[in-house]
Amino acid sequence: MIVSVEKPNGISSDFDFHSMMINCSNALIWFSATQAKSAEQAQPDANKLVSNDQFTVPQNNAFGSTFRDYEVGARTDKVEQHYKASHINQTYDFVKKIREEYKKLNKAEMGIWECCELLNEVVDDSDPDLDEPQIQHLLQSAEAIRKDYPNEDWLHLTALIHDLGKILVLPKFGGLPQWAVVGDTFPVGCAFDEFNVHYK
Template identity: 70%
Template sequence: MTMFLEQTDDYFGNDLEEKMAPTNEKELADRGFVVPHFNSFGLRFRDYDVESMRQEGVENFYRKNHTYQCYDFVKKMREEYGKMNKAEMDIWKCCELLDGVVDESDPDLDIPQIQHLLQTAEAIRKDYPNEDWLHLTGLIHDLGKVLLLPAFGELPQWAVVGDIFPVGCRFDESNVHYKYFKENPDYNNPAFNTKYGIYPEKCGLNNVMMSWGHDDYMYLVAKKNKTTLPSAALFIIRYHSFYALHKEGAYKHLMNDEDVENLKWVHIFNKYDLYSKSNVEIDVEKVKPYYVSLIKKYFPTEKLRW
């Protein structure tokens, strides 16, 4: 992995994403994947209140996350990591770097992240064999978690993982562990604590600052490295952890028409991202050639700037 220090000054301009080709509604129907009733700990998925071996750690995570993820912090992180000067490496190498990373915010699974990526991608591949862009999206959607590693600043977990939410406007009560937002410096700021805050109605999520983490970082990496993945893939990568929106229906007043169109793909993806989590591991070497071929198809250069 090559490290370098080169600054990019023109990155945070207007994002003009390609529109997806019209999708046959039949393609959006539920496929063969059967949603399990219980996670790998024998509990219901995303149950943040039940006592379990991970519940206390998960709640402590969200206490820190909701306290420190304020507008100024997010702005600072986007400026710093938008430089793309942390590393130069290929995507599969990045997958391997996540082999030892466990997400402290996840109440459903405690296996290394590379297995979660492959479990998600393979479940999608089975049900959507012709949507190879969606297979690749499943593989790379969490790669931004490399922010936890020393070469990328070794950010604390509260600044990398967990549910994401808009900053610059009122925190919606549907956010998990909402009570901890009361310690956030933006909570009582009159510029940020109204329904719209600093944003116009239906401004589009692309114009909304989201809490900083692996979602936004991987989105920036993909855009900067000129991926040819469709806009729906980039939307999934950027907002797959935005559960207040796609599970609770919050913040829809900030969405534009393109967001509404792409959100249906997040709903499809979310089923595989959340419910494919299992302690049954994927044979990495067996599936590697297929995903390497997709990386070559949708990324113009082998080594990406991170």
């Protein structure tokens, strides 16, 4: 449930204040952010984002490196090993077994921020761009989306929570191998497609 919240007293009027409350697992978490630019100024130029009716993907990541380059970089070997293990082990039968186990929803009950903090313990082996705890990725994603789309608070939240499932690699939540949890997904039970990451 998302509830609108008025700007608290004491916040300077030249800041654009965005906040939301989330009621999740009986815990209220207050997410807020301020920014100096007005919403109109912060909106991205549509011509820069869309070309030929398609979203234009940025060429560089936040660190100035080529974005999502699976062939070049310090993490190339680790990423390649990850996808090899994933493609070998992520079978239809394995997915059915894991789905039965995890649909019980009996591992834990927690608030969103508590879950985010657990990602301080997870570094995603499938990510060619980031060799840092996943909480940094969540916060970077949410802030980047908030900067480009300041009026879309639902999108800020989506960016923040999009990788919370990665806690499944932690022992408390089953200690699944990373190949079973992280990385680009692909359908199982059918022919392996050449468009899958690390197809070969």
